[in-house]
Amino acid sequence: xxxxxxxxxxxxxxxxxxxxxxxxxxxxxxxxxxxxxxxxxxxxxxxxxxxxxxxxxxxxxxxxxxxxxxxxxxxxxxxxxxxxxxxxxxxxxxxxxxxxxxxxxxxxxxxxxxxxxxxxxxxxxxxxxxxxxxxxxxxxxxxxxxxxxxxxxxxxxxxxxxxxxxxxxxxxxxxxxxxxxxxxxxxxxxxxxxxxxxxxxxxxxxxxxxxxxxxxxxxxxxxxxxxxxxxxxxxxxxxxxxxxxxxxxxxxxxxxxxxxxxxxxxxxxxxxxxxxxxxxxxxxxxxxxxxxxxxxxxxxxxxxxxxxxxxxxxxxxxxxxxxxxxxxxxxxxxxxxxxxxxxxxxxxxxxxxxxxxxxxxxxxxxxxxxxxxxxxxxxxxxxxxxxxxxxxxxxxxxxxxxxxxxxxxxxxxxxxxxxxxxxxxxxxxxxxxxxxxxxxxxxxxxxxxxxxxxxxxxxxxxxxxxxxxxxxxxxxxxxxxxxxxxxxxxxxxxxxxxxxxxx
Amino acid sequence: xxxxxxxxxxxxxxxxxxxxxxxxxxxxxxxxxxxxxxxxxxxxxxxxxxxxxxxxxxxxxxxxxxxxxxxxxxxxxxxxxxxxxxxxxxxxxxxxxxxxxxxxxxxxxxxxxxxxxxxxxxxxxxxxxxxxxxxxxxxxxxxxxxxxxxxxxxxxxxxxxxxxxxx
Numbered sequence: 001x002x003x004x005x006x007x008x009x010x011x012x013x014x015x016x017x018x019x020x021x022x023x024x025x026x027x028x029x030x031x032x033x034x035x036x037x038x039x040x041x042x043x044x045x046x047x048x049x050x051x052x053x054x055x056x057x058x059x060x061x062x063x064x065x066x067x068x069x070x071x072x073x074x075x076x077x078x079x080x081x082x083x084x085x086x087x088x089x090x091x092x093x094x095x096x097x098x099x100x101x102x103x104x105x106x107x108x109x110x111x112x113x114x115x116x117x118x119x120x121x122x123x124x125x126x127x128x129x130x131x132x133x134x135x136x137x138x139x140x141x142x143x144x145x146x147x148x149x150x151x152x153x154x155x156x157x158x159x160x161x162x163x164x165x166x167x168x169x170x171x172x173x174x175x176x177x178x179x180x181x182x183x184x185x186x187x188x189x190x191x192x193x194x195x196x197x198x199x200x201x202x203x204x205x206x207x208x209x210x211x212x213x214x215x216x217x218x219x220x221x222x223x224x225x226x227x228x229x230x231x232x233x234x235x236x237x238x239x240x241x242x243x244x245x246x247x248x249x250x251x252x253x254x255x256x257x258x259x260x261x262x263x264x265x266x267x268x269x270x271x272x273x274x275x276x277x278x279x280x281x282x283x284x285x286x287x288x289x290x291x292x293x294x295x296x297x298x299x300x301x302x303x304x305x306x307x308x309x310x311x312x313x314x315x316x317x318x319x320x321x322x323x324x325x326x327x328x329x330x331x332x333x334x335x336x337x338x339x340x341x342x343x344x345x346x347x348x349x350x351x352x353x354x355x356x357x358x359x360x361x362x363x364x365x366x367x368x369x370x371x372x373x374x375x376x377x378x379x380x381x382x383x384x385x386x387x388x389x390x391x392x393x394x395x396x397x398x399x400x401x402x403x404x405x406x407x408x409x410x411x412x413x414x415x416x417x418x419x420x421x422x423x424x425x426x427x428x429x430x431x432x433x434x435x436x437x438x439x440x441x442x443x444x445x446x447x448x449x450x451x452x453x454x455x456x457x458x459x460x461x462x463x464x465x466x467x468x469x470x471x472x473x474x475x476x477x478x479x480x481x482x483x484x485x486x487x488x489x490x491x492x493x494x495x496x497x498x499x500x501x502x503x
Numbered sequence: 504x505x506x507x508x509x510x511x512x513x514x515x516x517x518x519x520x521x522x523x524x525x526x527x528x529x530x531x532x533x534x535x536x537x538x539x540x541x542x543x544x545x546x547x548x549x550x551x552x553x554x555x556x557x558x559x560x561x562x563x564x565x566x567x568x569x570x571x572x573x574x575x576x577x578x579x580x581x582x583x584x585x586x587x588x589x590x591x592x593x594x595x596x597x598x599x600x601x602x603x604x605x606x607x608x609x610x611x612x613x614x615x616x617x618x619x620x621x622x623x624x625x626x627x628x629x630x631x632x633x634x635x636x637x638x639x640x641x642x643x644x645x646x647x648x649x650x651x652x653x654x655x656x657x658x659x660x661x662x663x664x665x666x667x668x669x670x
Binding site: 170175220398402464 | 548617
């Protein structure tokens, strides 16, 4: 009952005119920043942080959290309409969102993404309200072996994502992970894999460089070559009735993915250093695994859009939990929020819920309000995003190329990275010609910087004994499940070949 | 397609070997008291890439992939021409950034694509080639405070004019 009373006070605080106005502005700004390839919530929060010193701390964090929410919704827009994941959290949304858009069902994809994001965010906020202190303790038990086991589980789901050619999927995963090691060895500080001794590689290779290369350049050249320039991208008709019917279809065909994403996303998001990207990926993998029609995934399944979208919103709320209760940011965006809190004179940690309960519950209350505002604003803008797709492809294509290059530069500020984007784009085109799946590489480059240090720290802890991943109570079962998942396609293949042999 | 698949696998295997060799610049084994060396993770991942290439070659040899049993060419002349026009256009776009600035390169690329590849009218082409770079300028330089490359010094008067509008 005490929680409900605190929550009611928090919601009332979030509904104060200044806070409500900041929520509406924050969500709208976040939506458009998130929709821009190359820019994500971290850019929006970082750029607008100085503005928040004009308002009280509670209003300031409510504003920044609203930007965070808006950007999470916005990430799906570029994934679906342009086929370019604006942020790593929206990579998995591209898998089914883009095919739906190409089938002329962009509005269904966008409505599914909006509703799933709303459910994901709301479920996570309820969990947040009820279990905050308990979950903080569980998250604290996650050391390097547990986090590495979780990464292994994420990679295991990649094998399922890559279709039948396991060798090419494994190549793609390893390639993405190797790219993530370029630059400096984070532990010894020595230069590592400075390819062909080109100094630009000392900066490393960012996720966005590979993602824009693969999806922004490679995918576009592929589409133009395959369709011979005569692209009937989509002919969407957008009416209020159509929107309502899409909403019904989204609920009917996307509910399973929404629930999987909402629950799984939150628990992955709570883990320090995990965040929304592994959450969305794992939710996609699990939704595909438990689906009765896994063959529909990758071809335009609403469940395939709902799972990652629900998960990334759920995880973004979850990642606030270690930030508030332990002072550990769960994602780059929460790291900036944490910095802001310190500047505002607040000390994140276990005592925050006691010493600054009004602030904490005001923030939690704002999550509920932000979610409602975000889904309404997002649905209101869907006709605009769908209208974009009516543009002839010979106009849309150069605009996508321009946004890819400009967005790529905005994210990295380096000409070296722009050339890498072009090389990755052309390389991706030829790899795709020979059925190499590229999504696992993009996801691996995101998870690589988490996987490597946790593996090395774990082996250091165990003096080089890999059994550390098996004999710990949390890491053990996760590792075993991951290994089963990795071996599953091989077993299936073996059984299939045995069945064919007698025939 | 058949020849292409094995050639690509060979090329990727060579690249994997290069990465393995490059990884050995840092220790690839376990160092007592320090844990795995800096080259450990990339070395074994590159080895994984090499093994995958061997598996692809094995499947190719046994004719188990669609490409390995296909006699079709990788692309016909139209496909190559399309890739050359579009890919070449993007390469030209990036190359021009250091000369005529990001916004100048965007305008030139849009003229090239819309007018010469898309065969749109000059009116639409020029409208797009002026509105989009201007919009991008105000968004990035004004709202997001992100400076884009300004090219060679001859573009400076244009930037001075635009900055006067923002500030």
